[in-house]
Amino acid sequence: xxxxxxxxxxxxxxxxxxxxxxxxxxxxxxxxxxxxxxxxxxxxxxxxxxxxxxxxxxxxxxxxxxxxxxxxxxxxxxxxxxxxxxxxxxxxxxxxxxxxxxxxxxxxxxxxxxxxxxxxxxxxxxxxxxxxxxx
Amino acid sequence: xxxxxxxxxxxxxxxxxxxxxxxxxxxxxxxxxxxxxxxxxxxxxxxxxxxxxxxxxxxxxxxxxxxxxxxxxxxxxxxxxxxxxxxxxxxxxxxxxxxxxxxxxxxxxxxxxxxxxxxxxxxxxxxxxxxxxxx
Numbered sequence: 688x689x690x691x692x693x694x695x696x697x698x699x700x701x702x703x704x705x706x707x708x709x710x711x712x713x714x715x716x717x718x719x720x721x722x723x724x725x726x727x728x729x730x731x732x733x734x735x736x737x738x739x740x741x742x743x744x745x746x747x748x749x750x751x752x753x754x755x756x757x758x759x760x761x762x763x764x765x766x767x768x769x770x771x772x773x774x775x776x777x778x779x780x781x782x783x784x785x786x787x788x789x790x791x792x793x794x795x796x797x798x799x800x801x802x803x804x805x806x807x808x809x810x811x812x813x814x815x816x817x818x819x820x821x822x
Numbered sequence: 823x824x825x826x827x828x829x830x831x832x833x834x835x836x837x838x839x840x841x842x843x844x845x846x847x848x849x850x851x852x853x854x855x856x857x858x859x860x861x862x863x864x865x866x867x868x869x870x871x872x873x874x875x876x877x878x879x880x881x882x883x884x885x886x887x888x889x890x891x892x893x894x895x896x897x898x899x900x901x902x903x904x905x906x907x908x909x910x911x912x913x914x915x916x917x918x919x920x921x922x923x924x925x926x927x928x929x930x931x932x933x934x935x936x937x938x939x940x941x942x943x944x945x946x947x948x949x950x951x952x953x954x955x956x957x
Contacts, residue, residue: 695830701933702837705854709841712929712940713848719840794847799836805847 715807720750722767722795722802725759737808739784750806754780766793766804777809850942855885857902857930857937860894872943874919885941889915901928901939912944 710717716733720726727750735742738753751759757780765778777790794805845852851868855861862885870877873888886894892915900913912925929940 692827692830695827695834697934699830699834699837701936702834702841704931704933705938706837706841706844708929708931708940709844709848709852712942713844713850713852714942714944715848715850717844717848794843796839796843798839799832801836803840805843807847807849809849 715809718750718806718808720763720766720804720806722763722804725749725751725763728803734808737782737784737787737789753783755783755786756781763804766791766806767795767802779811850944853885853941853943855898855901855939855941857898857939860884860886860898863938869943872917872919872922872924888918890918890921891916898939901926901941902930902937914946 710729710731713731714733716731716737718730718734719728721728726747727745730738730742730745732742735745738745745753749759751757751762754762762778762780777792780789780791781787782789788811790809790811792807792809796803796805845864845866848866849868851866851872853865853869854863856863861882862880865873865877865880867877870880873880880888884894886892886897889897897913897915912927915924915926916922917924923946925944925946927942927944931938931940
């Protein structure tokens with residue numbers, strides 16, 4: 688049983704490492720948002736750069752607060768609507784930090800009984816916010 | 823102990839879900855390669871599309887085989903050199919499937935005692951291979 692526990696621990700650590708590295712390896716700006724509370728559960732450095740705030744200060748804060756003229760409930764339901772899951776049509780937003788226009792693409796999923804939303808922030812003209820080039 | 827095991831299992835399932843969804847949510851073409859054997863451990867659909875082959879058929883096959891004029895050892899060491907870890911300068915390659923020129927950016931890491939390399943395939947001109955637009 689001890690060996691099984693250690694193997695579980697190792698496997699979990701590996702998945703954790705893969706997930707964390709992939710978040711910062713991708714050239715996209717990505718945030719993970721709780722569908723229940725609307726707060727930022729995780730985000731990568733590209734996303735934090737767009738928001739103009741240190742990553743640690745953004746965790747557990749409402750995602751909708753980063754955009755102008757967006758009420759929290761309205762943005763959340765747009766991001767988590769079943770429609771957005773099947774045929775995601777990006778949502779137009781304006782960053783509070785820079786008045787820059789962005790598109791949000793989202794994917795709702797359930798993990799460990801919690802509903803989470805992956806959100807990708809992209810540039811309407813360039814298609815993606817790559818590697819600090821546009822950040 | 824039973825409860826702790828179940829919690830571990832739930833936590834592991836959640837990280838697994840996050841990792842898997844992020845792989846296909848990113849607009850990048852990404853592969854995960856074993857630094858020891860040079861085979862593809864995982865890849866997303868954008869990467870499989872570039873290689874012109876179904877994802878399942880690419881798993882466990884040598885990564886270097888997807889490119890012209892690249893010996894397996896040579897490509898692997900270029901992708902996993904300590905230099906590439908600190909200041910990653912992308913490697914120019916040509917896809918065997920389409921003769922298309924691409925850049926490979928990489929990140930070497932160790933997880934559960936295994937050395938793995940995340941590889942991002944990007945377009946030299948466009949900076950990233952976004953959402954099926956270029957695939």
